[in-house]
Amino acid sequence: MAKHSPLKTAASFIFIIVLVIGLSTVSNRIWGGRPEASAKPGELVIEPGMTIARFGQVNELPDPVLKEIFGLENKADLQKELQAYGSTGQIAALVKGKLALAAEHAGKNWIKIPIKFGLWFAFLASVFILMARRKVTPGLRNGVLFASFMLFGVILGADPSPMGTVKDAIHLYATSHVIFPPRMIALVVFLAIVLLANKYICAWGCQAGTLQDLLFRLNRTDQAKAVIGRQIKLPFALTNTIRCAFFLLFTLVAFSSGLDIIDPIDPFKIYKPADLGLSGALFAGMLSLACLFVYRPWCHLFCPFGLVGWLMEKTSLVRISVDYESCIACGKCAAACPSTVMGAILKRDRKTIPDCFACYTCREVCPTAAIRFSTRRRTLPPAGHFGKSPQ
Ligand code: SF4
Numbered sequence: 365m366a367k368h369s370p371l372k373t374a375a376s377f378i379f380i381i382v383l384v385i386g387l388s389t390v391s392n393r394i395w396g397g398r399p400e401a402s403a404k405p406g407e408l409v410i411e412p413g414m415t416i417a418r419f420g421q422v423n424e425l426p427d428p429v430l431k432e433i434f435g436l437e438n439k440a441d442l443q444k445e446l447q448a449y450g451s452t453g454q455i456a457a458l459v460k461g462k463l464a465l466a467a468e469h470a471g472k473n474w475i476k477i478p479i480k481f482g483l484w485f486a487f488l489a490s491v492f493i494l495m496a497r498r499k500v501t502p503g504l505r506n507g508v509l510f511a512s513f514m515l516f517g518v519i520l521g522a523d524p525s526p527m528g529t530v531k532d533a534i535h536l537y538a539t540s541h542v543i544f545p546p547r548m549i550a551l552v553v554f555l556a557i558v559l560l561a562n563k564y565i566c567a568w569g570c571q572a573g574t575l576q577d578l579l580f581r582l583n584r585t586d587q588a589k590a591v592i593g594r595q596i597k598l599p600f601a602l603t604n605t606i607r608c609a610f611f612l613l614f615t616l617v618a619f620s621s622g623l624d625i626i627d628p629i630d631p632f633k634i635y636k637p638a639d640l641g642l643s644g645a646l647f648a649g650m651l652s653l654a655c656l657f658v659y660r661p662w663c664h665l666f667c668p669f670g671l672v673g674w675l676m677e678k679t680s681l682v683r684i685s686v687d688y689e690s691c692i693a694c695g696k697c698a699a700a701c702p703s704t705v706m707g708a709i710l711k712r713d714r715k716t717i718p719d720c721f722a723c724y725t726c727r728e729v730c731p732t733a734a735i736r737f738s739t740r741r742r743t744l745p746p747a748g749h750f751g752k753s754p755q
């Protein structure tokens with residue numbers, strides 16, 4: 365069979381989706397199917413003159429939980445008046461917040477999380493070293509992307525994820541007015557990676573991002589031509605407007621009604637097939653198909669971390685830049701770039717540089733090694749450097 369053919373692309377696409385769903389089902393069983401979503405505390409019954417002990421009985425809260433919530437020192441404290449802790453609204457907020465934090469804590473797999481972060485660091489560092497040697501080939505890149513989502517998605521599961529740190533933090537705060545400290549630490553770690561090396565975590569570590577990336581590349585020849593149909597570069601003004609609007613909508617709905625509008629279509633649930641549901645399965649199917657024709661549609665159109673990471677990458681220490689001394693203005697990098705980033709960089713467009721996923725495709729095709737992934741600042745191309753506008 366030819367190296368790239370429509371039949372091979374279609375077969376590889378189906379194989380990967382079936383493999384991910386099949387093995388994720390097995391993996392979830394092995395990890396014990398521990399629920400990682402937090403349980404929502406129901407409506408609390410608070411009556412005038414209630415003691416803490418009575419409050420516990422009515423709301424089915426055991427003594428150790430009451431002790432934790434109200435900071436009780438001994439059993440006699442259970443007879444304290446509930447009103448001593450504030451108004452009905454304040455007590456409800458206190459209890460709901462503490463219960464939400466306890467549910468978050470109980471819902472996490474504390475064995476898996478440190479393993480996953482340790483492997484993330486080791487994996488990203490290895491990719492960085494590998495790519496720094498400038499020996500990247502499309503085959504090698506596909507192998508790394510495959511290894512990434514198999515490890516961080518299929519084997520280690522949907523949680524934690526870069527997106528979850530932003531989405532769940534907003535939703536938890538909106539519904540319970542609390543912040544879950546371990547999640548904030550994870551968010552800081554992910555953002556620190558963005559500050560250090562562009563969207564490296566999205567490029568090579570995110571389980572949803574690497575899967576989308578590989579599906580896109582299945583439908584591409586080494587010369588960046590589509591195998592089936594056409595691959596489209598959507599204008600950044602359009603994708604980013606949709607992403608901002610979706611982020612605002614998600615936040616507004618979470619604060620006004622407590623609903624999580626991402627949850628029913630969360631693409632990370634492909635690694636938790638039992639939780640997908642009908643809407644999730646339909647959306648995951650459509651998104652996977654879209655990946656063949658558009659580069660990382662979820663990242664560009666919907667992902668909250670994608671948006672936050674795009675803002676942060678403006679100050680990244682290490683990022684893609686072009687050395688215009690050796691650049692011969694052939695435009696091959698912009699043509700090969702799966703999105704509109706390299707075109708924007710070459711167009712002297714400093715304000716609206718789209719998300720760069722540090723995928724190295726541009727660097728790989730440059731005939732004069734003029735593209736760097738380094739701490740050197742991006743400079744503007746000299747006026748008139750490009751005879752005609754790059755793609
Ligand atoms: S932008 Fe894409 S790669 Fe980054 S966290 Fe979101 S889904 Fe993952």
Ligand code: SF4
Nearest residue numbers: 701720721723724726
């Ligand atoms: S091809 Fe280059 S500019 Fe385009 S996303 Fe990849 S690394 Fe960034």
